[in-house]
Amino acid sequence: MSRVVHPIEQESFRRLRARLDTSHFPPLTRAVVERVIHSAADLEYASDLVMDEGELVKAHAALHAGAPVAVDVEMVAAGITRRRTVCRLKDAVAGPGLTRSAHAMRLAYEQVGPGALWVIGCAPTALEELLTLDASPALVVGLPVGFVGAAESKAALRESGLPAVSNVSEKGGSAVAAAALNALLYHPTPYADPYADSHSEEKS
Template sequence: MKRTVHPIEAESYRILRRAADTAALPPHTRDVIERIIHTTADPGWLTDLVTDEAALAAGRAALAAGAPLVTDVSMVAAGVTTYPATCLVAAPETAALARDTGLTRSAAGIRLAAEENPDGAVWVIGNAPTALVELIDLATTGAIRPALVIGLPVGYVGAAESKAALRETALPHLSNRSARGGAAVAAAAVNALLYGDPLA
């Protein structure tokens, strides 16, 4: 997706490329890592992210073809400004499912979204480790077949562990090793797949 790049953004990218050597990375990997560094002003993401070029290419192709984009929380959806996203965390039926099952609201929203998006969606978890665990469980049973899972939840309880569990699956995915993550980072990964290199 081509867009007008503001001079401040272009200069930010030139600065980050001096701070983090990304030149040898494959193109989609570079796009994602640079967009996350740009979003956070933290070059440490270069060594924290765990990427797979083929998985990112599949996610980009899916989005280019209009695949569903499903997020765990509304803040992730809000950060993706040029592509419609589904987020059921605030839906009344999500609250009811969470109450009846003991799931967190985020996990319940993922379970309900799976019923509507079983094949080929791009799934983005940017907040709740429980949502990522639920997504992994759904994929393990064959309830969903994602085009890409962006697993970047944040927190001291379960975040790093849920991302490690994602990396143990055969799902096409993006994750990171540490407990950090969050909605802005997850949205940045999606935007990278949508926009590509702003200096190209």
């Protein structure tokens, strides 16, 4: 069943597109860019985000085929709709040279195995740890936030060659990471545009 869009959301995206031309982005890239911007009311993400359309197409297929989704913190999990996620932070413990967030990545990988989608919006150390695992991810949404390690961990993600959504700057966070994953969840096909029809109706 296709997702029905609330009129407030429809109007929000109309205003976003009135202020920023996103028509040059390929379909799934556009979906991710717009939903991240919508979640943060920050137009700068249009030039800050880094992703590849071909990788998004494959990740979209894996996601809709039922690939598991693992997240670094419960705030990311809370923001992801229409899909259960795996978050092992409550079970994790810090150790010598290992943060709780990093340990949570190890525990999550033991649970989901290879081929999952990973969504990291809080801890740079979680992203750093994920890069040490043989996770063979369908996609890594790596958008941790902070002045210490965030930009560096995202640069390492891009250098790893893994399929990814990242951004260049230090900004990010749970809401924008969840939004990036939701952009893929909300598209039953890569080319659907839920905001194209200004007369769409919806229930709350």
